Amino acid sequence: MISIYGSPQSSAGRCFWCLEEVGVPYEHKSISFKDQEHKSAEFLAVNPNGKVPALVDGDFTIWESMAINFYLAEAYKPELLGKNPKENGLVHQWSIWSIADLQPPLIAAFIQLIFVPEERRDHNIIKKSLEKLPAMLATLNKALESHSFLLGDTFTLADLNVSTVVAICDQVDFKLSDYPAIMTWRQKLAQRDSFKRYQALEN
Ligand SMILES: N[C@@H](CCC(=O)N[C@@H](CS)C(=O)NCC(=O)O)C(=O)O
Known part of the structure; x- marks a missing residue:
């Protein structure tokens, strides 16, 4: 049985979607940050970085969300x-x-907006981070203008992985209306049964 550590609402989310997509049974092991479970000796034996996600499949352990997804696929x-x-x-x-390119500015803005209290929030970091997005989103939009998925007419792991990064735009309230091909692609992905099952998962 596969065990996945982390919450569907964290970086582990893309692994939950991938598990639903590949269709193997798995168990969800919750890790409480509040109780510092991610820094416990038991969890550090699974991921020495003390971060989620991590996945255990029999005698094999792997961490780093996209590496996990490549393994599952x-x-x-x-x-x-x-x-x-x-x-x-x-x-x-x-x-x-x-x-490597799209996620870092999104996470920098996300940290400021979600975790840093308003009185200590650095609006310059948010502005500079969000300014990096349009060029990259234009590249993605162009790639999606001529076909349904990133590699053509067939859904691949590229669509799953990239769209979970693009989803951070919603959390930092970066509107995607200037990128219609991205919006159409996301709507199509949201219709997948695996995506619906992932979205319905409890925290
Ligand atoms: N690059 C890693 C990032 C993992 C990561 O930063 N996870 C966060 C939760 S979203 C975490 O476990 N943070 C706990 C900590 O840094 O102490 C991945 O994609 O797997």
């Missing part, structure tokens, strides 16, 4: 990784781009 639904080495390269390209 390879092990349980390899077609999510593309039909050939070129498609596989593009699944990696979009996933790595989203976590």
